[in-house]
Amino acid sequence: MDPEKHLWIIKKNTVEIVQEKELLRKIRKKGSLKVKFGVDPTTSDIHLGHSVVLLKLKSFQELGHQVVLLIGDFTAKIGDPSGRVKTRKPLSSEEIEINARTYREQAFKILDPKRTLVLYNSQWLKKMSFSRVL
Numbered sequence: 001m002d003p004e005k006h007l008w009i010i011k012k013n014t015v016e017i018v019q020e021k022e023l024l025r026k027i028r029k030k031g032s033l034k035v036k037f038g039v040d041p042t043t044s045d046i047h048l049g050h051s052v053v054l055l056k057l058k059s060f061q062e063l064g065h066q067v068v069l070l071i072g073d074f075t076a077k078i079g080d081p082s083g084r085v086k087t088r089k090p091l092s093s094e095e096i097e098i099n100a101r102t103y104r105e106q107a108f109k110i111l112d113p114k115r116t117l118v119l120y121n122s123q124w125l126k127k128m129s130f131s132r133v134l
Contacts, residue, residue, distance in 0.1 A: 003027045006063055014056070033065045038121075040072035041099035042091065046106050054110040061115045069107055071100045074122035 007024050011017055026033060037053055039046065046054075057067045076099070079090040091099070104118060 001063070009059060009063060010056075012059070031064075033060070034068060035060045035065055036068040036070055038070035038072055039103060040076045041096050041103050042076050044099055044102055046103050050107075051110065054107055058110050058112070061112050066117060067111060067115060068117045068119060069104070069111070071103065071118065071120045073097075073100060073120045074125040077122075 003024060006027050007020070010023070011020075017023060035057060037057055039050065061067050073096050076091055076096050077093065100120075104113075108116070
């Protein structure tokens with residue numbers, strides 16, 4: 001597919017694409033991109049705002065790109081306060097896994113599971129020392 005047509009499809013229903021020229025350059029050079037979306041499984045359900053992003057990721061999948069759903073199980077466990085005034089309540093490993101399973105099930109109502117790579121941030125963060133994480 002023509003890279004400009006490709007970009008036009010990606011831009012559909014968006015307000016702005018930051019670094020649009022860079023995106024077009026990467027499409028021309030690589031053809032297939034890796035597009036990542038991260039969520040911390042801190043509640044039992046994804047919310048409506050997530051579905052907007054998931055629908056855009058589906059467009060990327062339909063164009064042949066690799067989608068990575070990044071589950072923030074490590075950050076959910078420590079109560080990462082990113083973007084918040086107060087820390088989140090730390091969750092047990094069992095609560096996190098139940099929430100993560102629900103997130104996957106809900107995301108796969110929109111995304112093609114066969115074209116989605118699911119990763120957990122604990123795969124690399126738990127191997128790091130506290131000082132390296134900071």
